[in-house]
Amino acid sequence: MSKFLIHFLLLVLCILPTSIVAQEVDLATQKITNKKIDSLLTVAALAIENNDYTTSAQLMTRARDLAKETNNKGRLGLASSALSRLYLLTGNVEKAREENDLAIKIQLEPNSSKESLGQNYITAAKIELQERNYSEASKYLEKAEKILKNISRPELLAKVYLSQGAIASTKNNTQKAEELFDLAISQANNAGNKFLIAKSNIQKAEVLLLQKKIKEASAAINNAQEISSSENYPNLLSESYRISSRIAEEQNDIPKAYEHIMLYNDYTEKNRKNKETGIVVDFVNENKEFNAQLKKDIESERVRTKKANTFTTVLSIAMVTVLSLLILSLYKNNNLRTKANELLQAKNTELIVAKDNAEKASMVKAQFLSTITHELRTPMYAVTGLTHLLLSENPTEEQKKHLDSLKFSGEYLLSLINNILDLNKLEANKVEVEQTAFNLKKRIEDVLFALGKSAKDKGNKLNFEFDPDIPEEVLGDPLMISQILINLVGNAVKFTRDGQVDIRVQKIKQTESEAHLHFEIEDTGEGISKKKQKNIFQNFTQGSVAINRKFGGTGLGLSIVKNLLDLLGSKVELESTLGKGSKFSFNIKYNLTKQTGEEANPHNIIYDIDYVALENRKILVVEDNKINQMITRKILEKNKMVCDVADNGEIAVEKARSQDFDLILMDIHMPGISGIEATEQIRLFDKEIPILALTAVTIDENIDEFHEAGFNDIIPKPYKVEEFFQKIHNGLKQAKVFN
Structure with missing residues (x-):
């Protein structure tokens, strides 16, 4: 037994110096690798500041791959987190989600950086906001807020409140949105981050304007304009002029409203000229902040790594046997890493081929859209131009009625063409909602008149019920409600034969400044099965192949309706029984205007x-x-x-x-x-x-x-x-x- 013990001690004494030397070599190698990764990320940050997103992505990818090769999870999480934010900045939502999920998975492990986890939750929320998944975005923001409240990084907390305020504004909870933007401004002030201060003030001004708090909205937008001008934030300054124009319009200061909308158009025009590289320009003012954020993350990871290495060095002396086993493990890992590298190289080759195919497809798509845009707009010019000429040649009242309908249909068709050709713009919530005074009842009657012949040809009767208590004139976007109704009523007419289509508009409630209306479109047609109701609002979706062959259509109508109602802060509801008909309903809030005569159209x-x-x-x-x-x-x-x-x-x-x-x-x-x-x-x-x-x-x-x-x-x-x-x-x- 004693002989065995001596042999064991000799073995330990032999292993001890070897283990310590091996550990020191490993730590030295790790330090060199960490410096290389940090250097790659630092240069990537500088490339972002110079708007060179392609170089930055390549450097970050090399840093991530190097961290993965050395099994450095801290640096791997850091590089994946940075890559995710970069992909989100350049509009690649799918890649952003993939990298961010990897970063969150790593940061959830014990002894990981809670600060980095909080950042990753913010990024996850932004990804969900891109997809308009507001519920999921809110959950991530709550997690981020809980973590970041205990960490001295107020600029991150400001971003949380800014995103929460945007969600509340989307849901028309303007009071809650105002409170959240105030919290964002407070945290941005604590961080001394002028960009976030200006951005928060702009969004606060917009919700104050919706609440008719004109004086406070003016103060907020003036603060944002002062900062954006002095700090050279052109995109924020452009957006502030759009809001200040609306504020001036509310104050009946028409010259100022005109001046600021012209300034907004000038900035917008300048920004368009910057789209030479195909890079998303909307977030260019955040590049310096991205740079600063990444440098802080690198420094935080260095400090954390240094503490971890010190702790590991102390433990290594007492755990020589464990380190010996780790040497064997490292040998096995090297073999696995070699195999993994071979697999990665094969995958990289596949990805390069896929990338080339995607770029070719994108080029073909761009050429197609350019050609089809020209081909569709050219005959539309003839339709609208001839209609204008005929209207100017003193037509009879009956002819004028038909020409007005033709003009209305031409305007709608042009808008529909634009939406189909650029559906991504609609889904990205980049379509602006106009605020124009118009006669809602007349607008709906124009839609029904335009669809009257189709209904008559199918033996259908159109019934229109309009609540007489609804104000004659409302303030909103007349083209959007026309698009929504012409799609819903048009669908009802198309899928109904020898039946009837009922269009009802009822007032839910009314205050001095706004009216809440309920719309229903009900038919006695084909109906929609419960199974198909789940995805009927998706792009290019119809009830079935048989329905598509029988009735035709692109399947875009209900998708456009859903997106337009999302922009208006509403949601379409569907009740349908197969073979008995369908009923679509939704609510819209319209502002009320006291303008009359020439003031009714300030544009x-x-x-x-x-x-x-x-x-x-x-x-x-x-x-x-x-x-x-x-x-x-x-x-x-x-x-x-x-x-x-x-x-x-x-x-x-x-x-x-x-x-x-x-x-x-x-x-x-x-x-x-x-x-x-x-x-x-x-x-x-x-x-x-x-x-x-x-x-x-x-x-x-x-x-x-x-x-x-x-x-x-x-x-x-x-x-x-x-x-x-x-x-x-x-x-x-x-x-x-x-x-």
């Missing part, structure tokens, strides 16, 4: 046009489509302007060289040389003449290319006639054709 102030100054001005219209030529020419000549036409770019260049024109309206897509090439050639010999792009291409699509070619402005087709003449008036005035 008319935008169209400040001197039509007399436009008379006898010579305009060259460059357009290959004969119908569009005729429409544009007649609209100009009805306003006593002299019009000449060029069928293509070559003719336009020669006419501009040999004749004198006051202004040129140039189409973009034409046979031969394009409108852009023609403009570039004209600019070689005439740099002064105003040239406006009159095109079906969307404004955001190629705006930089247009301005580089020499265009003065862009008029997207189809357009409102007032906007058309406003652009012409501005172009002539800027060229000093008249004062």
Whole structure:
């Protein structure tokens, strides 16, 4: 037994120096690896500050992979957390969720950083907010608040309250939202974070405006504007001008409202010009904060690692046997790591192939959308233009009624085209809700009149019940309610034959400043099964393949309805029995206005046009489509302007060289040389003449290319006639054709 004990002690004595040396070598290697990871993350932070998101993502990925190779969970959690915030910043929600879930999993382990866990919960909440999963976002924010209240990082707590306030505002709980934004401002002040102070004040001003607390809203927005201007936060300053314009409008200060909405448009235009790299620009002001946050995280992880290493060194002397076993474990881990690296390389190869395929698909999609946008907008220009001309030619009352309906349907169809082509914009909650005074009953009657023929062809009867106690005029977005009703009523008519469709609008309650209304659309048609009701509001979804073949349609209507009602703070309810019919219902809150007469449409102030100054001005219209030529020419000549036409770019260049024109309206897509090439050639010999792009291409699509070619402005087709003449008036005035 004693011999065995001696052998055991000799073994321990032999192992002890080896273990200590091995541990020191391992710690030294770990320090070198940690410094390399920290260096990669620090350089990544600087790349973010310089808006180089691609380089930053590559550096963070290398840091994460290095941490994974060395099984360094602290650094792995740090790198994954940073990557998640970067992906969220650049709009890659799926990648952001994947990296953040990994970071949370690591931070939930014992002895991990609670501060980092709190940050990860904030990121998780932001991801859920991107998907409008407000309930899940609230749960993550509650967890983050509980953790961060005990940690001296007030800027993180400010972000929690800012997100909670945004959720409360979305649910129309403006009082709660105001309280939360006050808490965010308080924490941002404690942190000395001026960006968060300004951002919180802007959101506070918006909820104060909704509560009609005009004086307090004005104070909050002035504070935000002062900070944003002095600290150079252009995006926040732009947003503050949008809010301050609405405040000035509430105060009947129309000149100030106009001035600030123009400033907002100027900033918006400047921001569009920055979209050269395809990077999300909306969060560019947060780059410096991202940098500072990441540096703090790196330093915190260094301190935590240092403490852990010190503790490990003390324990290592007393646990030589354990360390010996760890040496064997490390050997096995190296083998596993080698195999893992081989698998990772194979996966990386697959990911590169998938990435290339995705980029090609994205390019094809972009080309398709560009082409289909032009092809759809071009005939829509003919519809809206001819309708305008016919309305100006003294039609009979019966003809005027039909033309008004045609005009309404054209406007709706254009809006529907825009929503289908850019459904991501609608789902990302980037569509702005207008606040315009309009006659709700008349708006609904226009929808029913437009759908009347379809209903009659199917043998259906449309019944309209409108509560007489509802105010004649409300303040809201007339186009949105038209889109919602034309989809719901249109669906009811489509899926009903020889039946009836009831449209009911009832008042729930009314105060001095707002009215709460309940809408119902009920039919006696096909009905929807319980199983299909669960996903009927998803994109491209219909009741069944048989229904799709029988009735047609894209399956986008109810998805658009759901998204529009989300924007209005409402939710659509469905009651349906298969074979007996369906009932869709929802509630909308409208503000009430006391404006009358000319005050009912304050936006008319935008169209400040001197039509007399436009008379006898010579305009060259460059357009290959004969119908569009005729429409544009007649609209100009009805306003006593002299019009000449060029069928293509070559003719336009020669006419501009040999004749004198006051202004040129140039189409973009034409046979031969394009409108852009023609403009570039004209600019070689005439740099002064105003040239406006009159095109079906969307404004955001190629705006930089247009301005580089020499265009003065862009008029997207189809357009409102007032906007058309406003652009012409501005172009002539800027060229000093008249004062």
